Amino acid sequence: MPLIPLLPIFHQFNREFFDKSLTFGSHPKVAVRWSDGRLKKTAGLYRSYRSLTKFLKAEIVLSRPLLESLPSTAIESTLCHEMIHAWIDLVLNVKEGHGANFQQRMHEINSAQNRFQVTVHHQFPVPVALPKWWAVCLSCGVRLPYRRLVNGAACRQCCEKFSDGQWDSRFLLKYEPVLKDI
Numbered sequence: 001m002p003l004i005p006l007l008p009i010f011h012q013f014n015r016e017f018f019d020k021s022l023t024f025g026s027h028p029k030v031a032v033r034w035s036d037g038r039l040k041k042t043a044g045l046y047r048s049y050r051s052l053t054k055f056l057k058a059e060i061v062l063s064r065p066l067l068e069s070l071p072s073t074a075i076e077s078t079l080c081h082e083m084i085h086a087w088i089d090l091v092l093n094v095k096e097g098h099g100a101n102f103q104q105r106m107h108e109i110n111s112a113q114n115r116f117q118v119t120v121h122h123q124f125p126v127p128v129a130l131p132k133w134w135a136v137c138l139s140c141g142v143r144l145p146y147r148r149l150v151n152g153a154a155c156r157q158c159c160e161k162f163s164d165g166q167w168d169s170r171f172l173l174k175y176e177p178v179l180k181d182i
């Protein structure tokens with residue numbers, strides 16, 4: 001599925017909600033782009049770079065893996081959220097996370113339209129990273145997902161049941177790689 005271009009939405013929001021304060025003429029003060037496949041922990045982010053004496057660059061990045069299959073309202077809500085951060089940093093010139101300025105602008109935007117709602121935290125499901133290993137107890141058959149191998153781990157449930165909660169080599173977990181079906 002092709003990705004929605006973000007720049008037209010940026011310009012529209014800039015006019016509609018930010019009084020054109022996020023552009024110099026028609027030039028955005030902040031770069032806006034889709035991430036590659038790696039941004040998976042958050043739906044979007046805003047960041048800026050400064051040296052001691054001058055402003056270097058600001059950008060908004062939206063997560064392709066998290067947002068590409070969601071409805072466009074999720075993309076709009078995330079982009080607008082990050083634009084509020086950009087506005088606080090570049091226009092108000094204050095250091096703030098989701099403080100008073102953020103909340104106020106968010107409420108203004110939410111009450112000005114009903115196409116989407118901006119929230120303080122992005123509410124989209126973050127896909128859980130697949131485990132690499134199954135740890136299997138040969139005694140009770142339990143299979144536990146593990147991200148990495150842990151040497152000497154034993155089945156807690158069997159140790160509790162059969163050896164008074166003491167670690168017991170009879171219940172050492174055996175590891176099997178998880179087969180990814182892609």
Ligand SMILES: [Zn+2]
Nearest residue numbers: 081085098120
């Ligand atoms: Zn935020």
Ligand SMILES: [Zn+2]
Nearest residue numbers: 137140155158
């Ligand atoms: Zn067990």
